[in-house]
Amino acid sequence: MTSDELRAAFLSFFSEKGHKVIPGSPLVPYGDPTLLLTTAGMVQVKPYFLGEAVPPGRRLASCQKCFRTTDVELVGDSTHLTFFEMLGNLSVGDYFKEEAIYWAHEFVTRDLGLSPERLWVTIFLDDDESFRIWRQVGVPEKRIVRFGEEDNFWGPAGDSGPCGPCSEIHYDFGAEFGCGKVSCGPNCSCGRFSEIWNLVFARYDQDRGGHRTLLPKPNIDTGMGLERTAAVVQGKSSVYETDLFIPLLERISELTGIKYGLDAGTDKAMRIIAEHGRGIAFLVADGVIPGNEGRGYVLRRLLRRASLFGRRLGRDKPFLAATARATIEQLGHIYPEIVQRQGFIIQVIEFEVAKFGETLSTGLELLDGIVGKAASKGKNIISGKEVFRLYDTYGFPVELTQEVAAERGLSIDLSGFEREMGKQRERAKASHKFGLAEKEVTTAYDQLNIEATPFVGYHSLEYGSKITGLLVDGESVSAVSEGQEASLVLEATPFYGEMGGQVGDTGEIYSSSGHFVVTDTVRAVPDIIVHQGHVTGGSLAVGDAVNAGVDKERRLDIARNHTATHLLQFALREVLGGHVQQHGSLVTPERLRFDFSHLTAMTGEEIDRVSHIVNEKIRSNLAVYDEEVPYKKAVAEGAIALFEEKYGDTVRVVKIGEPPLSAELCGGTHVALTGEIGLFQIAGESGIGSGLRRIEAVTGRGAEEFVDRRLSLLQAIAESLGTSLENVGDRVASTASELDMERKRAQGLESELARIRAEALLTRAEVIGGVTVLVSRVPSSPMEALREMGDLLREKLGSAVIVLGTVTEGRPVFLAAVTPDLVAKGYHAGEIVKQVARVAGGGGGGKATLAQAGGKNKDKLDEALRLVRGLI
Secondary structure, three states: OOHHHHHHHHHHHHHHOOOEEOOOOOOOOOOOOOOOOOOOOHHHHHHHHOOOOOOOOOEEEEEEEEEOOOOHHHEOEOOOOOEEEEEEEEEOOOOOHHHHHHHHHHHHHHHOOOOHHHEEEEEEOOOHHHHHHHHHHOOOHHHEEEEOHHHHEEOOOOOOEEEEEEEEEEEEOOHHHOOOOOOOOOOOOOOOEEEEEEEEEEEEEEOOOOOEEEEEEEEEEEEEEHHHHHHHHOOOOOHHHOOOOHHHHHHHHHHHOOOOOOOHHHHHHHHHHHHHHHHHHHHHHOOOOOOOOHHHHHHHHHHHHHHHHHHHOOOOOOOHHHHHHHHHHHHOOOOHHHHHOHHHHHHHHHHHHHHHHHHHHHHHHHHHHHHHHHHHOOOOEEOHHHHHHHHHHHOOOHHHHHHHHHHOOOEEOHHHHHHHHHHHHHHHHHHOOOOOOOOOOOHHHHHHOOOOOOEOOOOOOEEEEEEEEEEEOOEEEOEEEOOOEEEEEEOOEOOOOOEOOEOOOOEEEEOOOEEEEEEEEEEEOOOEEEEEEEEEEEEEEOOOEEEEEEOHHHHHHHHHHHHHHHHHHHHHHHHHOOOOOEEEEEEOOOOEEEEEEOOOOOOHHHHHHHHHHHHHHHHOOOEEEEEEEEHHHHHHOOOEOOOOOOOOOEEEEEEEOOOOOEEEEOOOOOOOEHHHHOOEEEEEEEEEEOOEEEEEEEEHHHHHHHHHHHHHHHHHHHHHHOOOHHHHHHHHHHHHHHHHHHHHHHHHHHHHHHHHHHHHHHHHOEEEOOEEEEEEEOOOOOHHHHHHHHHHHHHHHOOOEEEEEEEEOOEEEEEEEEOHHHHOOOOOHHHHHHHHHHHOOOEEEEOOOEEEEEOOOHHHHHHHHHHHHHHO
């Protein structure tokens, strides 16, 4: 039975048992911040088991892509995998243990044809009900083994969720595959037994503290590993000998010229490349981009580990992309997304592998040196600083360094590495603050004894409220008067406090006795909205009734830009693909900034398409509305949530259009209709890090000003060139062409002048201690002309030390040239020019044959050149 036949047989079997076959979920568990990646079939049904979403049926079956990172460094042996397929049947409050066990036994013995004598079963310690049912289906008591919570209790997917005791079916390959111990049985690590199916009896909901309560109804979640089961039905002892991996290993064999199965070392490397190449293709297809954190780091680690083992096979040229192509050819008919995104998958792999290849050789040499140094000193550990240097400078994931070190009998100082990483994070935090300026949050707000401030500004920009707190210079006060700067807290406010990338509101707060101008609104711990500003008239006191009014035009400008960021994200996903994810934003009245995951710079055509889509949706005047719903319901319905963000049980979802083309978890302020945005213009697109891009844009009044400035600039250019706006493009092109011709003519004249000057200088050569030396000041010349003169003089003189100096743009510059025969005698152009330039207050250097330098004091040029004779 092939793996395709096995997959089809499983789904067909459970379809006949009344199960609805549903598609698997992506490897990225969208909107579930408790999970890095989809690790089991439980992930997609978690909301159903918890009663938070309505399932498409009470009986479900699927083939789920899964990815586990716990044993990455073990991949390469005969069993461990990162990416695998999990066949599962699920009951959402329908059937329970009896049906699950009977059907599992029926499928493996009847449909797969496995011998009942080869099957062993494990159950939870006190699960007498499962024991009874397994005995009823015919499993002998001696082949039913009880285990504790570590082996036979399935925990939640993430840090909380459904869980329960489980029962596993193990296949016995035979005593000849075992360790020979009397205690050998299921869960023995010797390789004799292979767990092929896990039946989870999900009865409990576990919270983050580990406390368990009964679910509304008991559920079933089973998982049969496709790869392991394929090995069993195909009569193989290793998943790598199945039809799932043989084509990949054969492809690697073709590329490397190394036959699989002849050498343990090369076999392991080939298995790693095959396994990682498979996982990489699926991760990228589901939207993961290489990075230094989270899922991106998992992907980068796999890419670099596979590259390292490819190097060990003697392949300096990257070939991981070919492995991914073989995976796509093999599994594309099952998972069409890898075919649809094939181009992007290959692009990501080639880009990342090439980037790592630039530093891989140097990094390996450095690592070899570190290992050798440690061995010579009798040390068995690599310091944290050295591990960090390999990570920071050469891109070696710490796990990769740990793995290579272990092969040489060394360990690494992980705690030291973490300390160095901590220092780097602090440096980064100090040098770069994303988005808005940091606001100083002080414990002074604790003095006010105020709870969270209700925000009423989604629909009201003016509101009658009461002052509940005042701070001046971090100290609580009862009143403030004209001229004082203060921080003011209201009982409830229409002012939006800076949050989620959106700046705070400005406006005014006034009472019958005073007037306060709000210059910024921020949030203090835990969730107090603070109005910062100054008193412009009268006085204000705690307890005063006030009217709070937000600057309406400014708020509308902010709202235009915020709604536009949602439309922008939608458009980017449409044009670039589903891998686009938000990685930060800034929304101000003047502009918006949106950071997102994407590998390469956007083309002009892509930028135009994105801009066109956003403006099209603006002209469509779509409704923008919000809903407050349970968090898990929102993400189950597809609302976009930031993975790193922490959300409460109830969230606000901002939607655009009906049905919504955009739905995002968002606390910001927005326009009511997209038409209010007016116009959207992209002002720039740039890179801000590996796999991260940034778009800056303007809307509304800002877009109008942007267009006006561009048109004014274009008009000024047209006038200066003496042409019309319509012809300015052609005139600029022809002018640029003329300038290029003149530039080339000037360079030709410079070269000719350099030759003439060099010829004239030959008579100034002198012999010092048997060495021909030419030292001269020359008329002002660019460095390129100096280099040409140096080359001509070396050629004419044959054997010489040449030092030239000139003044360019008010600064002295020097060039030194030494012929190879004199380099062999110890003369070094770099050392000579360095000492000469030092006299003029500068420095420089270069190769032994040619070097250049600059100075600060042009008046010292001649004195610097006089030093040369003494140096020679």
